[in-house]
Amino acid sequence: MGHRIDVHHHVIPPVYQEAVDRYAGGTQLDGVDPVHWDRDTHLEVMDRHGIDMALLTVTAPGATLAGDDAPRLAREVNEYMAELVRDTPSRYGALTLLPLPDVDAAIAELDYALDELGHDGVGLYTHYDGVYLGDPRLDRIIDHIAERGVGAHVHPAIPASDPERWGLPPSLYEFTFDTTRATANLLFSGTLDRHPDLKLILSHAGGTVPYLAKRLTYASTIASDLKDREPEDLLGSLRRLYYDTAMSANPATLAGLTALIDDTHILFGSDFPYMPESTTAETVSGLEDYFDRDALARIDLDNYRDLFPRAVERL
Numbered sequence: 001m002g003h004r005i006d007v008h009h010h011v012i013p014p015v016y017q018e019a020v021d022r023y024a025g026g027t028q029l030d031g032v033d034p035v036h037w038d039r040d041t042h043l044e045v046m047d048r049h050g051i052d053m054a055l056l057t058v059t060a061p062g063a064t065l066a067g068d069d070a071p072r073l074a075r076e077v078n079e080y081m082a083e084l085v086r087d088t089p090s091r092y093g094a095l096t097l098l099p100l101p102d103v104d105a106a107i108a109e110l111d112y113a114l115d116e117l118g119h120d121g122v123g124l125y126t127h128y129d130g131v132y133l134g135d136p137r138l139d140r141i142i143d144h145i146a147e148r149g150v151g152a153h154v155h156p157a158i159p160a161s162d163p164e165r166w167g168l169p170p171s172l173y174e175f176t177f178d179t180t181r182a183t184a185n186l187l188f189s190g191t192l193d194r195h196p197d198l199k200l201i202l203s204h205a206g207g208t209v210p211y212l213a214k215r216l217t218y219a220s221t222i223a224s225d226l227k228d229r230e231p232e233d234l235l236g237s238l239r240r241l242y243y244d245t246a247m248s249a250n251p252a253t254l255a256g257l258t259a260l261i262d263d264t265h266i267l268f269g270s271d272f273p274y275m276p277e278s279t280t281a282e283t284v285s286g287l288e289d290y291f292d293r294d295a296l297a298r299i300d301l302d303n304y305r306d307l308f309p310r311a312v313e314r315l
Contacts, residue, residue, distance in 0.1 A: 003315050004300040005093075005308075006046075007153055008203060008246040008269025009054035012037035013080040016058055019073050023065045030158055031169025035273050039084065043091060045272060049280050052315055055093040055308065056081050057123035059274060060157035063099045064128050070099035074109050082117035093311035095123040095153055098141070101131045106141045114148060120311040121151035124200075126182035130160035134185030146195040151307030153201045153244070154182065171274075179207030183238075184216060188229045192237040199307050200241050201267060205248035210256040213238055235260075242307065244269030245299070247279065249286030263295040267303055 012028070012035065020028050028034060046054060063074040074097045081094035096113035098106040113119040122145055124133065131137050133154065145152050156175035163174070179202055186192050186200075202209060217234050220227040231237050239261050246269035248254065257266070268287070270280040287296060305312050 002297050002301055003052045004050050004268055005304050005311065005315075006051045006054045006270050006272070007201060007267045007304070008155075008244045008271050009051075009056060010037075010059050010272070010274055011042075011056040011081060011084070012273075013058070013077050015073070015076045015080060019066050019069075023067070029059060029169075029171060029274065031165075032171055032274065037273055039088075042273070043088070045277050045280065046091070048277070049270075049284050051268075051270070051280075053091055053093055053311060054272075055095055055120060055153070055311060056084065057095045057153060057155060058097050060125045060155055062097050062123075062125060064101075064125075070102065071105045071109065074099040074105075075112075078109065078113045078117060078119065082113070082119065085118065089314045093120040093308060093314075095119065095121045095151075097123055100125075100128040100141065101137065103138065103140050107144050110141075110144065110148070114150065118310070120308045121153065121199075124152050124154045125157045126154060126178045127157055127160050132160070132185045133182040134187075134189035134191045136189070139191070142191060142195065142198070146198045149197075149199070151199045151201060151242075151304075153203070154179065155203050156182075156207065176204055176207035179203055180209050180212060183207075183209050183241075187216065187231045187234055187237060188219065188226070190229070190231070192240075193232050196237075196240065198240075201307070202241055202243050203269070204244070204246050204271075205253050205257045206238075206241070206243045206260075209238065210243075210260040213260050239265065241265065242267055242303070245283055245287060246271035247275060247283075249283040249290070251286075251290060254286075254290050263291060263298050264303060266299045267307075268300050 063070040066073040077097045084092045096119045156178040158170045244267045
């Protein structure tokens, strides 16, 4: 059996949990049951499901929850992840937590994490205090990520607006819409046209992006003043992005995803531990039922080679 890397895999460093306790009243993610993380249990779950390496990220809201103290929190989380990688280099990779929306601090932290800590890529959120990816205020960090040529995993956040929830957790469905909001802004702000080689990975099979992809091409048909903002090739831009399989390894979702892109732009993702081990098992079996062996080899490993070469080399 070949190697398997998990690009959507969360860590909860003690320093981050302390920040959650201090700034968010102990709530890791609004409306979601508290989650425990420890390395030994984590590795055992990975072993049971054939996951050789997890690329670690902190789920939203990340360092932003600490306000002015975000740079310190990001640094301590990034150093914790780097220590995990040093201790078990064949099992873990690290995607840098950025103290956005402070762009200067984020650029400095990314360079430190990549060059000094040996991180493998960067983790982004759909928005930071309401500043969405594609907003001109974030252009310099996106430019820098593109210049560094590293893979960037985009995780959804609770929407910046406050829609009616009906007692349901935002992660149940709003996360998929927030991924779509950020992607639409990246398209119509010209960000993806400026950076055709930007290595962005969208969570949860792109949220509702595959379903709405063709609809997004009708922008100037609906409003003629959008003509100058339309991407040069909207569907082509979406096909250059990557998409993980977290909470998405079922026939309906995969049919929509593979109607938009081919399997060279799909990456294995589990969403562990915020989704339980049973969902990891469901993801593995769902992908095995849907894809042939060659496609699975690409999804599990081969598609990572250009995105995270240092991590692949450690396997």
